[in-house]
Structures are given as C-alpha cells and as structure tokens.
Amino acid sequence: MALDGNAVRSVDRAAALLLALGESQGEAGVTELARRLGLHKSTASRLLATLQRRGLVEQDDETGKYRLGIVVIRLAERAERTLDLRGIALPELERLARLTHETTGLGVVESEALLTVAQVDGPNLIAVGDWTGRSTPLHCVASGKVLMAALAEREVLRLVRRGLVSYTERTIVQLEPLLEELARVRRRGYATAIGEYEMGLNAVAAPVHDARGTVIAAVDIWGPAFRLTPRRIPELAVQARETAAAISVRIGGAAA
Amino acid sequence: MALDGNAVRSVDRAAALLLALGESQGEAGVTELARRLGLHKSTASRLLATLQRRGLVEQDDETGKYRLGIVVIRLAERAERTLDLRGIALPELERLARLTHETTGLGVVESEALLTVAQVDGPNLIAVGDWTGRSTPLHCVASGKVLMAALAEREVLRLVRRGLVSYTERTIVQLEPLLEELARVRRRGYATAIGEYEMGLNAVAAPVHDARGTVIAAVDIWGPAFRLTPRRIPELAVQARETAAAISVRIGGAAA
DNA sequence: ACCTCTCGTCTCGCGTGGCGGAACCGTTGT
DNA sequence: ACAACGGTTCCGCCACGCGAGACGAGAGGT
Numbered sequence: 001m002a003l004d005g006n007a008v009r010s011v012d013r014a015a016a017l018l019l020a021l022g023e024s025q026g027e028a029g030v031t032e033l034a035r036r037l038g039l040h041k042s043t044a045s046r047l048l049a050t051l052q053r054r055g056l057v058e059q060d061d062e063t064g065k066y067r068l069g070i071v072v073i074r075l076a077e078r079a080e081r082t083l084d085l086r087g088i089a090l091p092e093l094e095r096l097a098r099l100t101h102e103t104t105g106l107g108v109v110e111s112e113a114l115l116t117v118a119q120v121d122g123p124n125l126i127a128v129g130d131w132t133g134r135s136t137p138l139h140c141v142a143s144g145k146v147l148m149a150a151l152a153e154r155e156v157l158r159l160v161r162r163g164l165v166s167y168t169e170r171t172i173v174q175l176e177p178l179l180e181e182l183a184r185v186r187r188r189g190y191a192t193a194i195g196e197y198e199m200g201l202n203a204v205a206a207p208v209h210d211a212r213g214t215v216i217a218a219v220d221i222w223g224p225a226f227r228l229t230p231r232r233i234p235e236l237a238v239q240a241r242e243t244a245a246a247i248s249v250r251i252g253g254a255a256a
Numbered sequence: 257m258a259l260d261g262n263a264v265r266s267v268d269r270a271a272a273l274l275l276a277l278g279e280s281q282g283e284a285g286v287t288e289l290a291r292r293l294g295l296h297k298s299t300a301s302r303l304l305a306t307l308q309r310r311g312l313v314e315q316d317d318e319t320g321k322y323r324l325g326i327v328v329i330r331l332a333e334r335a336e337r338t339l340d341l342r343g344i345a346l347p348e349l350e351r352l353a354r355l356t357h358e359t360t361g362l363g364v365v366e367s368e369a370l371l372t373v374a375q376v377d378g379p380n381l382i383a384v385g386d387w388t389g390r391s392t393p394l395h396c397v398a399s400g401k402v403l404m405a406a407l408a409e410r411e412v413l414r415l416v417r418r419g420l421v422s423y424t425e426r427t428i429v430q431l432e433p434l435l436e437e438l439a440r441v442r443r444r445g446y447a448t449a450i451g452e453y454e455m456g457l458n459a460v461a462a463p464v465h466d467a468r469g470t471v472i473a474a475v476d477i478w479g480p481a482f483r484l485t486p487r488r489i490p491e492l493a494v495q496a497r498e499t500a501a502a503i504s505v506r507i508g509g510a511a512a
Numbered sequence: 513a514c515c516t517c518t519c520g521t522c523t524c525g526c527g528t529g530g531c532g533g534a535a536c537c538g539t540t541g542t
Numbered sequence: 543a544c545a546a547c548g549g550t551t552c553c554g555c556c557a558c559g560c561g562a563g564a565c566g567a568g569a570g571g572t
Contacts, residue, residue, distance in 0.1 A: 007305065007306045007309055008266050008270070008302055008303055008306045008529085008530065009529065009530085009559090009560095010264050010266050010267050010529090010530085010558095010559065010560090011266050011267050011270040011303055011306045011307065012306050012309065012310065014264070014267040014270065014271075015270075015306070015307060015309075015310035015312055016310065018310075018312070018331065019310060019327065019331070022327075022330065022331040022334040022335070023334075025334065025337060029519070029520080030519070030520055030521090031518080031519060031520080032519095039561095040560075040561050040562080041519085041520075041521095041561095042520090042521080042522085042560080042561065042562080042563090043559085043560065043561070044520095045520060045521060045522090046264055046521090046522095046559080046560090047264055047267055049263065049521085050263045050264045050267045050268050050271070051267065051271060053263055053268065053271075054268065054271035054272065054274075054275060056271055056274070058340075059520095060340070063519095064519070064520055064521095064567095064568095065519095065520095067335075067339070067340070068331060068332075068334060068335035068339070069335070070335075070339065070507060070508045071275065071278075071508075072328065072331050072332050072335045073332045073335050073336060073339070073466065073467055073507070073508055074278065074467055074508045075274065075275070075278040075324060075328050075332070076324075076328050076329045076331070076332030076333075076467075077332075077467040077468050078278040078279075078324060079278070079323075079324035079325070079326075079328045079329050079332075080329060080468075083323070083324070083326065083329070084314065084316070084323070087317075150408075152406075152442060152469070153439060153442035153443055154442065154443065154445065157443065179439075183409060183435070186408060186409030186410065187409055187410065187413065189410060210329065211329055211330055211333045212333055212336075212470065213408070214468065214470055251326060251329075264558085264559065265530090265531095265557095265558070265559085266529095266530065266531090266558090266559085285548065285549080286548070286549055286550090287547080287548055287549075288548095295532095296531070296532050296533080297532095297548085297549075297550095298531080298532060298533080298534090298549090298550080298551080299530085299531065299532070300549095301549060301550060301551090302530080302531090302550090302551095305550085315549095319548095320538095320539095320548070320549055320550095321548095321549095514572095515570105515571095515572090516569100516570090516571085516572105517568105517569085517570085517571095518567105518568085518569085518570105519566105519567090519568085519569100520565105520566095520567090520568105521564105521565080521566085521567105522563105522564085522565075522566100523562105523563090523564080523565095524561105524562095524563095524564105525560105525561105525562105526560090526561100527556105527558105527559100527560090528556105528557105528558095528559090528560085529556105529557100529558085529559080529560095530556100530557090530558075530559090531554105531555090531556090531557090531558095532553105532554105532555105533552105533553095533554105534551105534552090534553095535550105535551085535552075535553105536549105536550080536551070536552090537548105537549090537550080537551095538547105538548090538549090538550100539546100539547085539548085539549105540545100540546085540547080540548100541544105541545090541546085541547100542543105542544090542545090542546105
C-alpha cells in the first residue's frame, strides 16, 4: 500500500476526494479530481457515487460535476460542539495565566447559560475554586457578556423578558443598559465585569471565533478586585484578546 | 452487497461511521459504533483510523473514543460557499413572486457588498432589469441591511468609517441612525428600504439562516413605490420571512 | 447536420486488499 | 489480584474493489 501500514485504501481515497472537493472552490469534475489525485477516473466515479449515497457530496444535475453535500454542513455543526476545544485551549490558557498571574478560563453557551469548559489557576494562591463544568447566568459575568453580544438581538430580548437575577448592586438587569453594554462589548472587542456577580470579583473576557467568524467561546481572566484593578484592565483586555485569537487560529478560525 | 448495486462497501461503511459519530453527540467508542452499525469492531477500528489520518475524525488521547475532526468544520465552510443556494432558493423565490406579484431575489455578502445570486421577476411587466451577478452597497438596500445586521459591530463601524455613499435624500449615511436601524432589523426580523437607493423603489427583506443560526443570505421583495406601498409592507414582510425560513430548512438550517 | 472531443458511468475479469476471528494489550472497577 | 471491557494488531482466506475499455450523452467547432 502506498500509504502507511494499516489504512483502508478505498476509504483513504474517498477522504482525499472529499478534501480535494473542499479545496477546489465550486464544483469539480470526476476526470479533474481523478487526475489531481492520480486515480483512475472509473475509481473516482465509483467512490464519489458512494459518497453521494450518504449525502456527503452532491452532483449537479446539469453539468454532472460534484460538490460537497449538505450533510457535511450538518456534521460540522455537531463537530463544533464535540470538538476538543478544551484540549486546544488549555495550553493557551496556561500561558495566559502565567503571563497575568491570574486565573484564566474558557466558556461556551449551553442552554442559555455560561458553561465553563476549562480553567487554569494563576500562581497566586487565593482560593477561587474550580468552575469547570459549572454554569453561571450570562448577564453578570464577563465571558457571558462576550457571548451574549454575539447572540441575535431577539435572543437577548427573550432572555431579558424571562428576567435577569440581580446578584449585586452592580448587576445589569434592565434591558436598555444591557443593550448598550453589549454594543460597547462589540465595539471594543472585549467585556469586563466589575463586581457584577459577586462584590470584589472582577473579570475581563474576549471572544473566540470559528472559521466563519462566528463567536463560539470566550476567554476570561478573573481575580479579586484588589489585584485586578480598573487600571490593569486595558492591558489584560489586550492579553485576553491575543489568547482568544490564538485559540481561534488553532481551531481553524479567522483571528478577526 | 447489502446496499444497492455499485457502492464501495468500505467507503459506505466509513461514511456511515461519520454520520453515526455526528448523531451521537460528543464522543463515541469503537465498540458502540460497531454494534450500532452491525460491523465487526476490528473493521470499525480500521475505518476510523483511516478517517483519522485525514483529520475527518480525531481520537481522544485519554479515553480512546472518537469524535468528529476539525477538517469537517473547514470543509463545511467551503461547502456553504459551494452549496447550490441558487438552485435551492429558486423554486421558493418563484412561489413568492407568484404570491406577491412582485420581483423577488436572493442576496449574499461578497467583498463587503450585496451580491444578488438569484432573481425572479413578478408577473407585472414593469421592467426592472436582471440584477443577478451584480453588486450594490449594503447600507441602502433592504437585503443589504438584513445582512449588515448580522455582521459584527466592528465590521459595521469599519464600513461606516470608510464612508457611505448617499444615493437619495433617504439614504442612511450617519453612524447612529444606521446602528439604530440595524437594531430595529434584528428586533423585527426583517428590513425595509423606502427609496433609499433610488427614489420610487421600495423593498422588504428577511434573513436566511444556516444550521448554526448564522445569517448567510437574504430574501427580498421589491418593486415600484406605487405598488409596494407602506401599508402592504407588514404583509410582505411576513411572506418574505416565510420564504426565507423555507430556504433555511432546505439547506439544513434552523428556521429560527 | 455532421463529426469529434470530452466527460461521466457501466461492464467485467483479475488479483490484491480488506474482512473478521482471535489474540493482544492497557484501563477500570471490585 | 482478577475479571471485564474497550481499542488495536495479526493473519489467512476469499470476496470485493480496481483499472482497462466500452458506452452514451452533450458541447462545440467546421
């Protein structure tokens, strides 16, 4: 076998066809694909027909050429939830924690709340507890506001209508101030939270983008107010954005 | 062979594994997948290893279970551009044109402008010309505003800073009014344009969503002001939204 | 309208590559 | 320590996929 030991040849070829179809934008013909991969055109035709049966590729009725199928898109949607975001993000979060000496984390939206999927504690031994796997409301934490700022406005309205719990006197619970805050987050590219969930607890967060520019997660830095002072926030915001961008790149996304 | 005549067995099985991995959210084990598809576990293992080689699936280092890989996501991004949006949308646009007796169209964002990818003229023979393949600025047409409303705010700021051309006295060229208009579009789920590009030309538009809820295109209805009167707009907006939702469903998206 | 060039699919016999039984590890749980 | 379980690897047999070539359908040139 041309490739390493234990690959199934036909499957490997089929996968190569799939990838080649992805690279050639638009459609591609059997003959062209076969030539590009060094296959016999009858082989390519047979493999493509098999993929088509499962909807991974589709064929243009008029030209007979092939293109990627809809189910690829549906698969990708599943893949994103499944993807090992945690494993990819951890090294970057560790770097960020070392750099800032604070606790860093990564969160995603899960059933209308912020789910922390990874956390790295800073060297300062102020116990903060492990939030991995736990959920908090979106409106009162920095990462939550980053993710909320990427939702459709209709979603935000729905959440507000359902009621926002007030945790401290600084928690934003009214619609108008919240919309203004989210607009500010979008404009600046990062969010802050100054004692909005718990007095004395501050945070900064920045968005992680996928290949299409959609926000899929948020990187945050948080710590006690006496260390994470307002004057440090601009600097921390830059670092959070850099880390978020690095993670974006590693999952195949645009850093934008 | 169990399936129809001319499929490549191993490829078909590999494709089935891929789909099965998509259906089981999160990861899935070799044994479980093999049982679900009626395969021998050694076969499943071999096929999965082959898919992994191409990055279509990845394997968790700790548990040994498999999940969908990153390249699926990258493929899907290509697939969306490749996808036969036009072919899928056309029948729906035709229905809409028959229903409303107006001209209907479908547009996407292409290099920061609105690209019309499909158009169906209504039965009323007021010549409007074929816009297929042509581009217009985003800020002054209904579909453009729908698509703009889905952009990151930073993008909108960049466009405004670059300058918005004023075509009529109704064209929105200032930042603040534009942001308010886009917020209105998001809230209502549709956009209008009343003589903002050309006096006497009105339009309504609604967003088409993909599987992840991201806005990828806009359906519009447009016509001369004397027919497309303000009082007809609510009714047309509903129809535009229904058509957009129908297209969303047909490309595997959520109607939301 | 003709021929010709190209492209995708189908047929078919050959021989190799994939299948599945079973053995082999590494982990987990009791 | 043992058993149970899940993923990988080995190996021999035979079916299954491969590739040469034929076939039919368009497209385009003269």
